[in-house]
Each structure stands twice: as structure tokens, then as C-alpha cells.
């Protein structure tokens with residue numbers, strides 16, 4: 001049985017005060033509620049350390065939204081994996097479609113980042129997904145296959161022991177238009193099959209694959225009860241404690 005994992009990607013929202021308020025509200029909303037769902041929050045860099053302090057003694061894990069693949073040096077404006085570890089991060093989102101499209105990150109760059117994360121014991125949340133044009137052009141599976149094979153090139157099953165994959169169709173992100181549970185399930189099953197071909201069926205069976213793209217309390221349960229959907233990577237709806245916690249509870 002795979003554990004359901006719900007992560008909240010705060011993106012470029014919440015300054016320090018707003019971050020502390022949100023994480024404190026999430027803790028309050030969760031108190032007294034039993035959940036066997038693994039929870040991850042992904043605040044912006046500037047809030048990681050403070051959110052980490054609020055999270056002490058809870059089961060909630062901390063993730064960063066990005067990192068650079070070099071360990072240190074003259075890379076103005078970048079953040080390294082050891083910096084993230086030093087402020088309490090256990091996970092890091094890599095290959096988010098906003099990084100791919102707005103910041104031109106290629107599969108090769110993402111591959112280097114995954115390698116660095118793994119080397120430094122940060123667990124990657126590896127995002128993949130097709131654009132609307134690609135879906136309408138009938139090449140969704142081709143695009144996903146390329147993102148997965150190039151993104152994970154040179155990495156072994158052992159390297160990827162703690163990998164989380166996240167299928168986020170670009171056309172469903174921030175648009176209010178989620179993939180239907182059937183559309184999402186179809187791609188999740190494809191990803192699992194592909195991972196099974198690239199690695200082993202045992203590894204593929206254990207891989208958590210989250211869905212992301214306009215997940216809300218109103219659609220989360222139906223999405224997460226699909227056989228190959230193991231949780232959610234939530235954007236907009238994670239910025240309010242009550243809706244994020246509703247999504248978490250719907251995953252049980």
C-alpha cells in the first residue's frame with residue numbers, strides 16, 4: 001500500500017509574517033484530526049527556516065520549491081541543497097512546469113538537480129506534465145516519456161528510493177480546470193508503466209505519484225481515489241488553511 005502524500009506548493013506567495021500565520025493556522029486546523037496522510041509544505045525560501053521552527057514536533061515535512069545543481073560557488077541568486085538542508089528541508093520540488101516554461105529549465109538541467117538532491121539526501125518531488133497544445137496535438141504520452149527518461153537519466157532505483165513524482169498537466173495549473181479523474185488516472189498509469197519498464201515493477205508499484213492542477217476540496221477525493229493517484233500537489237487551494245486541511249482529510 002502506498003502512503004498518500006499531500007503537498008502544498010505556496011509558490012511566490014506569503015512574506016514571513018503571512019507564512020507564520022498560514023503554517024500556524026494549518027497546525028490548528030489539523031489538531032485533534034487523525035490523518036494517515038503524509039503532509040508536506042513548500043513555502044518560499046525566505047520563510048523556510050521560520051516555518052521549520054513552527055513545524056518542530058509535528059509530522060509535517062518541509063520542502064523547498066527549487067534549488068541549483070552546483071554545491072556552492074559564484075552563482076548569484078541561487079540556493080544550494082546544503083542550504084536547504086540547513087534550514088530543515090527534507091524535500092525539494094524539481095522540474096515544476098513554471099520553472100520549465102518561465103525559467104527555461106530543460107530536462108537536462110532538471111536531471112542535474114535531481115542528481116545533486118539525491119547526492120545530498122534531499123528527496124525530490126519530480127514534476128512532469130504536458131501543455132494544452134501538446135495534449136491537443138495527441139503527444140501527451142510522448143512528452144511525459146521524454147520528461148521522465150531524460151529527467152531520471154543515469155539515476156538508479158537506489159538513488160530514487162525517496163522520489164515522489166507529480167503529474168501536473170500545465171493546462172490545469174492555476175486555471176481552475178482540473179484534469180478529470182479519468183484523464184489523470186490514464187497518465188498516472190502510463191507513468192507507472194514507464195517506470196516499471198525503466199526500473200522494476202516493484203519499484204514502480206511503490207512509487208508515489210501525486211496529481212497537481214486545480215486540486216480543491218471539491219474535487220480532491222475523486223481524484224485521489226483513482227488507483228494510480230497517490231496524493232496531490234496543491235497550489236492555490238493550499239494558501240488557506242481550511243481548504244488545504246480539507247484536501248488532506250479527503251485523501252484518507
Ligand code: 13P
Pocket residue numbers: 009096168172173174175176212213214215233234235236237
Ligand atoms: P494550482 O493548484 O493552483 O492549479 O497549482 C498546482 C501546482 O502547480 C502545484 O505545484
